[in-house]
Amino acid sequence: MKGVISSAERINALIIRYLYLLRGSWPRVIELAYWPTVQMILWGLINRFLAGHSDWIAQAAGLFIAAVLLWDVLFRAQLGVSVVFLEEMWSRNLGQLFVTPLRPWEWLTALMAISLLRTLVGVGAAAGLAIVLYRYSIFTMGLPLIAFFFNLLVMGWSIGLVVIALILRYGLGAEGLAWALIFAIAPISGIYYPVSVLPGWLQPVALALPSSHVFEGMRILMIEHTFSWHHLQWAIGLNIGYLLLGSLVLMWSFHVARQRNLFLQLGE
């Protein structure tokens, strides 16, 4: 029991550390909501324009707004994990952290909690503004929204773990991956169009991503007003596999870091 309390205290310490960081830096707070809001405004206007020109778009009010908000859940979740890690590297704090009794799993739990917090603030602000600007509320999706949200969150974490592993292994020279890697999967995630639009050979690749199943499920919900359990099951199954894979890659990276003294010599 004492061990559980100690672990909770250490996880809490890292969350508080991040809140201290936000409290002392208004640009960081603005950054949380800035990009989701800009994206939402842009795609809201496109949605409004296309709704008058496309029967498909006209069937579902706010289709693109919902899509961009959910995409930002994935993006923010991934950034939430990897940028918080980068903050430790930028401040040369990693070596100090890992000579405390902090276990890697406690550190990961804290990163994920911070990621959840960042995502809720960033995407929540944009979702609220969408109601004001476009009279579209993503919350009208109801309970399925929770399933979509958590699946994208977990997928973002998995990608974030791989990004951390690569930065830990290759140093700050690889930090661009924190922003760039996730965009490699954007074209095949079916965010704004169905997976069936993709070339035949690419569709199985797309359907190997939890995000594709989430966005397919979202469209089915918004256009056909039914919830696809099939896509949900696929998304959950794939997410379990990817989270496991991401954790293994990170554990490997930790091992390499302990072999090469990377915790004390991180840099470009």
Next chain:
Amino acid sequence: MYACNCPYNWGPVQKTAVHIETRENSFPGLIVPEYGESMSEAAIEVRHLCKVYDGVTALDDVSFTVPRGKISALLGGNGAGKTTTLAILLGLLLPTSGEVKVLGEDMVRHRYRALGRMNFTSPYVDLPHRLTVWENLDIYARLYNVSRRKQRIHELSELLDLGVLLRRPSGSLSSGQKTRIALAKSLLNHPEVLLMDEPTASLDPDSAERIRGYLQDYQQRSGATVLLASHNMMEVERLCDEIHILKQGRIAARGTPRSLLRQYGRQTLEEVFIDIARGQPA
């Protein structure tokens, strides 16, 4: 394989003749002592430690002990292996071979059993710049599960004269102030073992002297074991009960400051250091 003369490869420890005395005249030149059961009295035990990076040997069959309640130094030039040794002692770095125990715990397999009872300070790591000194100390107090955190931070604030600094961002401090904060962080959990990498590097003489005073004071009050890596001879001579001099990843000499001076027939440790660096015999 590796260019390492490591005779010890994670096999069982041989309980041979015991030789762990650390007082004057206990270190016959370059002879590496054997280790035995009474090493359990040691706070730090390093046995036949080797570390090889990409074919380059950073540590080659290094063995030493630090008895509980003593201040010892790892002395050596740049690249001698001091920081590598400390990183292995902290469990941040895996040895190629050999064994490392701190407070009786194997730091490769069970480092979490010891990490809460030890601490570390180094110029190669830093505290987040944007956070205030108070916030940084608060976070580390939580990470070490320190009870009565506020009281402990206030105690250290008084001890290290941090009062006016507590509300300032850590990034806005001078080198001397940062070193004091780093020392405060390293004392938060009342460490039984304190590892310090170049504790007064880049400090002016006055600040360095104050840090040495704080450190000595803490050690005398708490009875903690301190291992510091340094190439500041005056510091080592003033603070340390015993010295292990590293050269190219090997222990080149060891003993008390006085025994080393006598052994090499020199007046200062700096002269001893230069003799060893240039390969002059004792």
